[in-house]
Amino acid sequence: MDHDCIVIGGGLVGSAVAYGLSRQNQKVAILDGGDRSFRASRGNFGLVWVQGKGWDYPPYAQWCLKAANLWPEFSRQLGEETGTDLCYQRNGGMHFCVNEAEWEERRRILEQNTLHTDGEFQYEMLDHAALAEKVPQISNAVVGASYSHLDGHVDPLSLLHALHQGINRQDVTYVPNQNVSEISGKDGEFQVVSNGTTRSAGKVVLCAGLGNQRLGEMVGMNIPVVVDRGQLMITERIKPFLDWPTLHVRQTGEGTVQIGDSHEKVGLDDGTDPAILQKIVQRAVLMFPFLARVRLVRAWGALRIMTPDGNPIYQQSETCPGAYAVTCHSGVTLAAIHAGTVAEWISGKNDDPLLSRFGTERLHV
C-alpha cells in the first residue's frame, strides 16, 4: 500500500482535509490538478462567515457556526507552525441593506440562524445612525446593516499557501498536474490511476471541486455540482477605512479593497464581463462614494462549486466504502472544520451526527 489515504484535489478543501489527516499520522498523498484547472481556491473573497448561512437548512447553520468557532485556534496553530500570517481577523462582519424591505428581510433571515442554533448565533440590526457611527464613510443610500460579531475574514491566498506549507512539513506527498482517469478497488485497497501512474491507498477522498461529479461516478457516487460564476475586483492599497468585512466590500490586511460579487450561470467560463463588473462597482460606490476615485488593480472571475441546495456534501460511498466525497463552496469558512472534524470522520475517529445531514440522499429523493 503506497498511502493510507489519497486525496484528489489540492485546493482549500483537499489541502485542509489532507492537513488534518496527516496530523493524525496518516500517510497521505494529494493528487492536484494543474494551472488550467478551475481554481475556486485562488479566486474567492476570503470571508469566514456565519450570518445568513444555512438560514433555510438548520444543520448548515450549525455547521458554519461550529467551523467559525474553530477558526481562531486553527489559524493560530497553522500560522505558528508555518510562520505564515493569514491576516485572520474576527472583529465581526456586516451586510449593508439599501432599502427598508431588504433590512427587514435580513432580520427575518438572521432570526432563523438564531433559532437553528438554540440562540448561539447572535446578531444586531444597525439602523443608519448606528452604522454611520461605526463606518463614517457609509453613504445615506445605505439604510442600515446586519452585524454579527461571529463573522471574520482571512487572506485566502495566504491560507492556501499555509496549508500547503503545513502538508509539506507533515510529509504529505503532493503531486501536481494530475488528471485522474480511474479509481478502482474497495475499502483498504484502492487503486488510483492518474497520468498513467497507479497508486494504491486504503482510502480515497474526492475534493476536486467541480471534478467531483466525474470522479464520484468511478466510486458509485452521484455528486451533482452546479457551476456558479462570481466576479471580483481589487483596488490599490488605501488607508484603512473599514474594520468589518461585508458581503460586497472588504478591506484586506494590506489595505486593498476587495469588491464583489456576482452569481452567474455561464457554465465553465471563469472570465470577466465588463457589464457585470460595472454593476458590481456601482453597488460598491453607492455604499462608499469615495471608492469612485480609487483605482482598480485587477478583476477576475472564479467558479463556485455549488450543490443543488447550496449545502455541502459529505458522503461515504455505499458501494465502495472507503471512498469519500467532500464538496462545498465555502472552502475558507469550513477549512477549520475540514482539517478537524471531517478529517477525523474520514479516519474513523469522529462521528459528528451533523455529518449525516450532509449526505447525497437528501438530493436524490
Place this chain on the structure above:
Amino acid sequence: MFKTIEEPAEGAVEILVEGVAHRVPANISVAAAALLCGLGSVRETPISGAGRLPYCMMGVCFDCLMKINGQPNQRACQVTVAADMTVERQLGAAEYEDL
C-alpha cells in the same frame, strides 16, 4: 547613478520631483526620470515602510508606484513625463481626503 547614453532627440522637459525642478529627456517614463534624478527610493510600502525602486519597467510589478500630479499610486513606468509635471514619492497607502 544613472545617466543618459545619448542626447535625447525630442528635447527636454522640466518636471518637479519632490519639489525640486529637474530637466529630463522628453518622452521617457516618470520611473526612468526618477532614476535619472537619483531618487533613493520612489515609494515606501504600506505595511513595513520599506523603500522601493522601479523594477520591471513594464507595468507588471507595481514597485514604482508614485504620486503624479497629485494622483496617488500611479505606476511611474507607465506614465510619460510632461512639462511642469509634479512627481512625489508614494509614502504608504493612498490617502483620499474624505477617508
